[in-house]
Structures are given as structure tokens and as C-alpha cells.
Amino acid sequence: MECAISFQNLHKTYAGHVEALKGLSLDVQRGEFMGLLGLNGAGKTTSINVIAGLVRPTSGSVLVNGFDAIKQYRLAHAQVGIAPQEEVLDSSFLNVMQILVYQAGYFGIAPREATKRADALLQEFGLWEKRKSNVVELSGGMKRRLILAKALIHDPPILILDEPTAGVDVALRHHIWERMTALNKAGKTILLTTHYLEEAEQLCKRIAILHNGGLVATGSPHELITKILPDQLEIRTDPLLKAIPEGLDKFSPHLDEDCLCLQGSLSDPQVMNALVSLVQHSYKIISVEQKRARLEDVFLQLTSTDKTRYP
Ligand SMILES: Nc1ncnc2c1ncn2[C@@H]1O[C@H](COP(=O)(O)OP(=O)(O)OP(=O)(O)O)[C@@H](O)[C@H]1O
Numbered sequence: 001m002e003c004a005i006s007f008q009n010l011h012k013t014y015a016g017h018v019e020a021l022k023g024l025s026l027d028v029q030r031g032e033f034m035g036l037l038g039l040n041g042a043g044k045t046t047s048i049n050v051i052a053g054l055v056r057p058t059s060g061s062v063l064v065n066g067f068d069a070i071k072q073y074r075l076a077h078a079q080v081g082i083a084p085q086e087e088v089l090d091s092s093f094l095n096v097m098q099i100l101v102y103q104a105g106y107f108g109i110a111p112r113e114a115t116k117r118a119d120a121l122l123q124e125f126g127l128w129e130k131r132k133s134n135v136v137e138l139s140g141g142m143k144r145r146l147i148l149a150k151a152l153i154h155d156p157p158i159l160i161l162d163e164p165t166a167g168v169d170v171a172l173r174h175h176i177w178e179r180m181t182a183l184n185k186a187g188k189t190i191l192l193t194t195h196y197l198e199e200a201e202q203l204c205k206r207i208a209i210l211h212n213g214g215l216v217a218t219g220s221p222h223e224l225i226t227k228i229l230p231d232q233l234e235i236r237t238d239p240l241l242k243a244i245p246e247g248l249d250k251f252s253p254h255l256d257e258d259c260l261c262l263q264g265s266l267s268d269p270q271v272m273n274a275l276v277s278l279v280q281h282s283y284k285i286i287s288v289e290q291k292r293a294r295l296e297d298v299f300l301q302l303t304s305t306d307k308t309r310y311p
């Protein structure tokens, strides 16, 4: 089956020689909820803007449901609703309602149907009262709501949301989470960028971490955590251990000031055997603490090569 989004060896060098993308290849499968994470300047928006038709890649391509985002722009664009990180909403002559109806028209949706959809979206996103307002009369969070409504108006199978929860209030953030989850359950593919790693950990089935214009890791949050920062066990004994017990080599053991540290899980029978053996050698087990890394720890580890960022 075709991928929903396929970035194929995408390069982008902006004028001024900024190499924003250095050969990004990434497939987002249909129905996936994928998080695209990376530090500021990693290249997330650049890759999304190629799909939006705002950035022309230096080389490589992006397919959207099989359509080339550059060569088959209209066909590719109809497949996807994009909520950009920064959108200049046309505020000169259209009010909020008209912006949505106009956007729907761009995708061939007749005015009557477009108005029905716009009504529903404006109510859902708490913009009904502002339907006749000009964009300049909206607050920052309200503009973000309008951008989301605009991305949804043509009911596309793929949604790309570039930091949709940045700068929105808590209630709306929860609503966006629920809505994204429901849309994904209903079969829509979602590509989300966010700097809130807890949000990504909770929502995304798969995460792609971008660093300096290239992919450094992909996997489910659980896979990334267990592969890159496995569980750590801290075992405290009385008396303190003076040497590492035998048979634990595969758990990369080391002795800390007051505990024995192992990379492993309590559910591993070999770890349990080691504990039993300690007891048999007259050590009292005072505590066993299982430390599980968070996605944030993994993210920081994978993107920490640039030590000059925050000295
Ligand atoms: N129009 C542009 N002209 C020149 N350089 C640009 C342009 N847009 C982005 N860049 C540069 O490309 C790199 C990637 O930027 P991009 O906006 O894709 O990052 P990002 O991952 O979306 O970051 P953020 O988390 O801050 O949104 C940065 O070094 C940025 O300065």
C-alpha cells in the first residue's frame, strides 16, 4: 500500500547557504499518528512547507498519497490539511466565516456545503461569536483555532499540524488532543510537530526525531526509550556492596556511591537470580528502584551534539 507521506531524500539549501534538510527520507504510513520532533531549526517546518508548496526543495521529492507534492501539486494538496506554524491569514477583505468558505471553494466544495461545514467548525473551535470578525480582531489563540478549522474544512485524509498547541489555552489544548485522537481513530493520518514531548509521548504511535536536517531516530516512544536509554535498576544493600557480583555482565553493572546500578528490568529472571544470590550471601536488600527514562531524556540525548547551543 502507498504511504500517506513519503519524504524521499529531501534536500533544501536556502539562499545564504543554510542547509535546512540534508537528505530526509521518512515514510508515514496510512492511518499513522506520527510525531516529528526536533530542536528549533532542525528542519521540521521546512519539510512540511515543501508539502504546502511554500518551499521548493533543492533535490528529492515528497509523495502525498502517491502524488508528487511539486509536480502534482493540486492533486497532492487535496489529500492534506495543513495547519502551518505561522500562517498569514488573509485579513484584507474576508471575515472569519468567509475565510473558511473560500478555502473550501478552493477544494471544489459548493458554498452551501462549505457554509454548513464552517458553521460546525466555528462552533467546535469556539469561534462562532467571531464569525463576522476580521482576522485582526482575533487573539493569537483564536487565530490558531482558525488555522486548525481551515486545515479541516475539506475533510482531508491526511492532517499535518505544525505546533498546533503552541500558545493555546489549556482547555483548547485538551480539545485539540481529543480531536486529533478521534480523527486518527476515524482513519486519518496525522503528522504532528510539537515541542511538548509529553504530548508526543501520549498521542503519537511513532516518533521521528530530526536533527540538523537529518533523521536520527524513529520508533514508538516505548521503542526509542528502551533502545536508547534502557531501564536502570538501583539496588541498595546492607552492607554496601564492595564489588560487582558475578553473572551480571550483560546488564552493564556499575557501583554507585550507595547502590548497585544495572541496565535491566526486574522482570528479567537473571536480575531476580542476582537478587536472590545477594540474599543468600547475607546481604539485606534495602530497596530496588526501577528508573525509567522519559521521551524527553531520549530526545535530549539524541540532539545534544550541539554543545554550543546553551553553554
Ligand atoms: N526562508 C528561509 N530562508 C533562509 N533560511 C531559512 C528559511 N526558513 C528556515 N530557514 C532555516 O532553515 C533551518 C530550518 O528551519 P525550520 O523552520 O525548518 O526549523 P524547525 O525545525 O521548524 O524549527 P522550529 O522548532 O523553531 O519551528 C533553520 O536554520 C532556519 O534558520
Ligand SMILES: [Mg+2]
Pocket: 044, 045, 046, 085, 162
Ligand atoms: Mg518550525
